Amino acid sequence: MQKIGLLFSGQGSEVAGMGLDLYQNQPTYRAVIDQASQVTGLDLPAIMQTPELLAQTQYAQPAIVAMSVGIAQLLAENNVPITAAAGLSLGEYSALIANQTFSMAGGLPLVATRGRLMQQAIEHQAGQMVALIDPNVAQVQQICAAVQAQGEWVAIANVNSPKQIVVGGTPNGIQQFTTELNRLAPTTKCLSLKVSGAFHTQLFAETAQAFKPFIEQTSQNQGLYPVISNTTQQPFELATLTETLVQQMAHATHFSANLQFLAQQGIDVLIEVGPGKTLSKFARQTIPTVERFNIGNQKQLTSVLAALKEVH
Known part of the structure; x- marks a missing residue:
């Protein structure tokens, strides 16, 4: 049986109208978006349709994470077995919510706080x-x-x-x-x-420390499957999760190494979830023998589920 890994989109992949057809046609996806709106106090369906709002980090981050988690839930609903996952930058939070390290009720407000703090940093120090x-x-x-x-x-x-x-x-x-x-x-x-900020550089060091208490206050659980860290290039561990996420904000990401790690673990199918297909391109450049799919709309969801059903 093939081993399937998930890739979770980062900021920069957002586009107005993202996930609209899934919201209209998939009750499970719609429930995730509505719950995310409720726990963050944001109207995420409206944000996802508004270019001016998606251009702001404080809104783009929770919108991307909610969409990505919603698609992951659709895969779970269809009994797609996941062996491991990786996300690019913000996408790590999507992965950690999808694998239940963070709950929706805890993880989405955490992401909204992250976006807000980073927005404030951008306004203070351009990058x-x-x-x-x-x-x-x-x-x-x-x-x-x-x-x-x-x-x-x-x-x-x-x-x-x-x-x-x-x-x-x-x-x-x-x-x-x-x-x-x-x-x-x-x-x-x-x-x-x-972009309006120099993400993953020392320009965000103070913001990372300001964010630390919010991570510490958010309940953390053993995940359903490993998520590979951009920072350590190894699976996240509960004992060091907070510190690793703090470091991530002000240190370089190593997504290429994450992809190589997944391949070494025997992952032979990757599914990118969320808007865009940038991570699939990176996978093609890094581990070209691994089969790649991406899901960002209803048509892609139907196609990927059909392809996986044929294999399994």
Whole structure:
């Protein structure tokens, strides 16, 4: 029997209208979204349809997590066996709610608090991020160190796949970084990301510490299946869960390593749940022999369930 792993979308994958057909056609999904709205005090169906609200971290984060957990619940309802999971950044919270480490009643308000605190940090300290395609990682680290030596902050924030990393920092730091990168490695493709904060860098260190008490106050349980941490590159453990999630906010994510870990555990089917299919692309670049699916709408849900039924 094939071993199935779940991949949970991170922030940046949100799009207006996401999950609407699932909300209209799937009672289980609708119940998850409605419960998430109730426990967070947010009108998530309305937020999911409003580009101006989804553009704000404080609303995008609970919306993405609620959608992802709702899809995971549909898979559970259809008796799809899950062996392990990983999420990119915010997606770790979706995974930890889906595997019942956090309950919906505890986990969704925690995510809403995280989004609110990060929104406040963004308003206090602007940041930028750039994605680099096929970079020389050692060279990138050297450029980051040189920029830091000049008094600006810039660092590798995401190691997504063998072909893509993301660098984040202050606006001036990113400007200096890209100027130097263009000089030293003009063939390296550098794409500016549509984000307003330098997530997973030391610019969020104070916010991470402010968030810590909220994690500590949220009930934590042994999960149904392992979730692989972006930070430690190993399965989350209850004893260190709080500290690992605190570190995650201000340290680089290593999603590529998470994918390799899943493959080493024998996972041969990956299902990305949530808006978009970015993680499936990273999986193709990192572990190309693993079969990949993604579910973000009713048509994809029907197709994936049919494909899995044929296999099993």
